Amino acid sequence: MNLATRIRSSPLWPMLWKEFIQMRRDRLTLAMMVVLPAIQLILFGFAIRTEVRHLPTVVLDESRTSESRALLDVMRNSGNFDLIATVNSRDDISRMIERGAAAAAVVIPPDYMRELRRGRTAQAQVIVDAADPLSSQSALSGAALAGAARTEALLTGRLAVPVPLDVRVRPWYNPDLRSEVYIVPGLIGILLSITMILITSMAIVRERERGTLEQLIVTPIDKTSLMLGKILPFVIVGYVQMSVVLFLGRILFDVPIRGSIGLLYLIAGAFIIANLAVGLVTSTLAQTQVQAMQMGFFFIMPNFLLSGFMFPRAAMPVAAQWIGAVLPLTYFLDVLRGILLKGAGLSALWPQMLALFAFAAALIAVSVRRFQKTLE
Amino acid sequence: MSGPTAPVPAATAPTSDVPVAVRTVQLRKVFGELVAVEGLDLTINKGEVFGVLGPNGSGKTTTIRMLCGLIAPTSGTATVVGFDIVTQAEQLRRRIGYMSQRFGLYDDLTVRENLRFYSAVYGMRGAELDARMTELMDNLDLAPLASQLVSELSGGWKQRLALACAIAHRPDMLFLDEPTAGVDPAARRHFWEIVHQLASSGTTVLVTTHYMDEAGRCDRVAFLSRGRLIALGTPAAVSEQFGLSSIEDVFIELQKRDEGVTV
Numbered sequence: 174m175n176l177a178t179r180i181r182s183s184p185l186w187p188m189l190w191k192e193f194i195q196m197r198r199d200r201l202t203l204a205m206m207v208v209l210p211a212i213q214l215i216l217f218g219f220a221i222r223t224e225v226r227h228l229p230t231v232v233l234d235e236s237r238t239s240e241s242r243a244l245l246d247v248m249r250n251s252g253n254f255d256l257i258a259t260v261n262s263r264d265d266i267s268r269m270i271e272r273g274a275a276a277a278a279v280v281i282p283p284d285y286m287r288e289l290r291r292g293r294t295a296q297a298q299v300i301v302d303a304a305d306p307l308s309s310q311s312a313l314s315g316a317a318l319a320g321a322a323r324t325e326a327l328l329t330g331r332l333a334v335p336v337p338l339d340v341r342v343r344p345w346y347n348p349d350l351r352s353e354v355y356i357v358p359g360l361i362g363i364l365l366s367i368t369m370i371l372i373t374s375m376a377i378v379r380e381r382e383r384g385t386l387e388q389l390i391v392t393p394i395d396k397t398s399l400m401l402g403k404i405l406p407f408v409i410v411g412y413v414q415m416s417v418v419l420f421l422g423r424i425l426f427d428v429p430i431r432g433s434i435g436l437l438y439l440i441a442g443a444f445i446i447a448n449l450a451v452g453l454v455t456s457t458l459a460q461t462q463v464q465a466m467q468m469g470f471f472f473i474m475p476n477f478l479l480s481g482f483m484f485p486r487a488a489m490p491v492a493a494q495w496i497g498a499v500l501p502l503t504y505f506l507d508v509l510r511g512i513l514l515k516g517a518g519l520s521a522l523w524p525q526m527l528a529l530f531a532f533a534a535a536l537i538a539v540s541v542r543r544f545q546k547t548l549e
Numbered sequence: 550m551s552g553p554t555a556p557v558p559a560a561t562a563p564t565s566d567v568p569v570a571v572r573t574v575q576l577r578k579v580f581g582e583l584v585a586v587e588g589l590d591l592t593i594n595k596g597e598v599f600g601v602l603g604p605n606g607s608g609k610t611t612t613i614r615m616l617c618g619l620i621a622p623t624s625g626t627a628t629v630v631g632f633d634i635v636t637q638a639e640q641l642r643r644r645i646g647y648m649s650q651r652f653g654l655y656d657d658l659t660v661r662e663n664l665r666f667y668s669a670v671y672g673m674r675g676a677e678l679d680a681r682m683t684e685l686m687d688n689l690d691l692a693p694l695a696s697q698l699v700s701e702l703s704g705g706w707k708q709r710l711a712l713a714c715a716i717a718h719r720p721d722m723l724f725l726d727e728p729t730a731g732v733d734p735a736a737r738r739h740f741w742e743i744v745h746q747l748a749s750s751g752t753t754v755l756v757t758t759h760y761m762d763e764a765g766r767c768d769r770v771a772f773l774s775r776g777r778l779i780a781l782g783t784p785a786a787v788s789e790q791f792g793l794s795s796i797e798d799v800f801i802e803l804q805k806r807d808e809g810v811t812v
Binding site for chain 2: 187195383384389
């Protein structure tokens, strides 16, 4: 028997044929596979902003002079503070911040103008609701910047000499510091993890629940065909999802594709296979679809939190970094951001690529061992 | 019914000249604390319709699953159509058909698609596959329903389709696990006619059932109770052995005894 006949007579073909018919009939799941990435992209892309701007701010201006108004103008123009109200006492400030009506307050003391005129250091105060560290961070840096800008203006006006030091910051790759540019590539990784782990394991457990797996096991279908038949259709689904997010990210959020898209699709293959293998292992542990879903989330949560998708890994304690280091997503995020945002190539990304291929090989080996053609 | 139909030749078993289809020796299966099957010795002849009877939990399904190679026995040995159920499970699977209690059909595929899928999994392709499908759909009157989704079928039609899928590859031995549960009397009668046709053409059939009229249609029956074989013979001989007038009385007597002890 020659090779072509051998391939054609493999039970893999009927398996794939059946899977594609079922996938086509299951309109809801099919729609979810395409619509879910789109919805997630829009939610994450528009809603998640790590840079906090326009903090509602109240003003207690006890100086009421041209100098104090000039300082307030600088703060307003920074875009970090929205000056929403003027108050008359420190008690008012506490009340506003406690109620949540304001997140910051600017206090300019009565002697502000006088001190400036005398050539002494004038004081101004910015009070910040630091219960939320992310927004207080931007208030802190905004206040510091406003202070520095105003100092510079006063100095050059007074001394008529150029400022001695000028440090310029050049933000590379994402000059406008838009968080969606950072989030959208990561979203591809998260979506692929969810789909590959949850949908794959549930698809197999569904066959167990309905009794068709039992029927399949008594047929002479080999283990390899059975496994490949269940996972290959989802590889295609994964690539479709990735393309949808890339395309919409480009159109809606101007997310660049600076590097080789071929390299990205190649490495994504290893990532997809690694996650499918996790899904297969999950399916051997779960008896019902609900269990499969719960186990899937158990694995997906650390991916969300520790891979660097939401929070920078550099800021995490060492133990959390170790956990992150054994998640395929951690490496795939480097690849996604490297290729899309920085135009990185193989010379920069080979360690991540190697790690992902190793993950894929190891996880497939584990799932092949776990996945037995018996009911026990 | 000899000679493989699949293009991949089945390892040739001496099924045609050995009159024994199934032989088990001290077959035993334990699930944790529960002894599901204990010391089972059975010999089933080729071409026989062999009934396995017993209350729920008596070990019928476990026995069938072991004989199909779905679960491994804890101890003991068994051969089915000449193959060892543990060491030759893959060769065995080419020569047996199995119909589970739940039928094992895909609800979201049509009648034709289910039949095509299971036939193709056994290696049939092209003209051979088309011919076999036409033959089965004609024999089992499935042709008018070919394009219906299985989820829309009644229990009787699902059962008939499941049987078609189980015999598509012309197995030497057919295992039917409570095939007529939830099926109306007319469909059950028709089903048994097909079973006897298969047996008369040389297929061995092992069937478990709860229905006593069906037990009477078997050549021989075995009674299981709490995992043990407690009676074996023709239906008439078994009822005689218990001194009761019918198989049904034997069954009720056993069930009372089992439940009285276990509860």
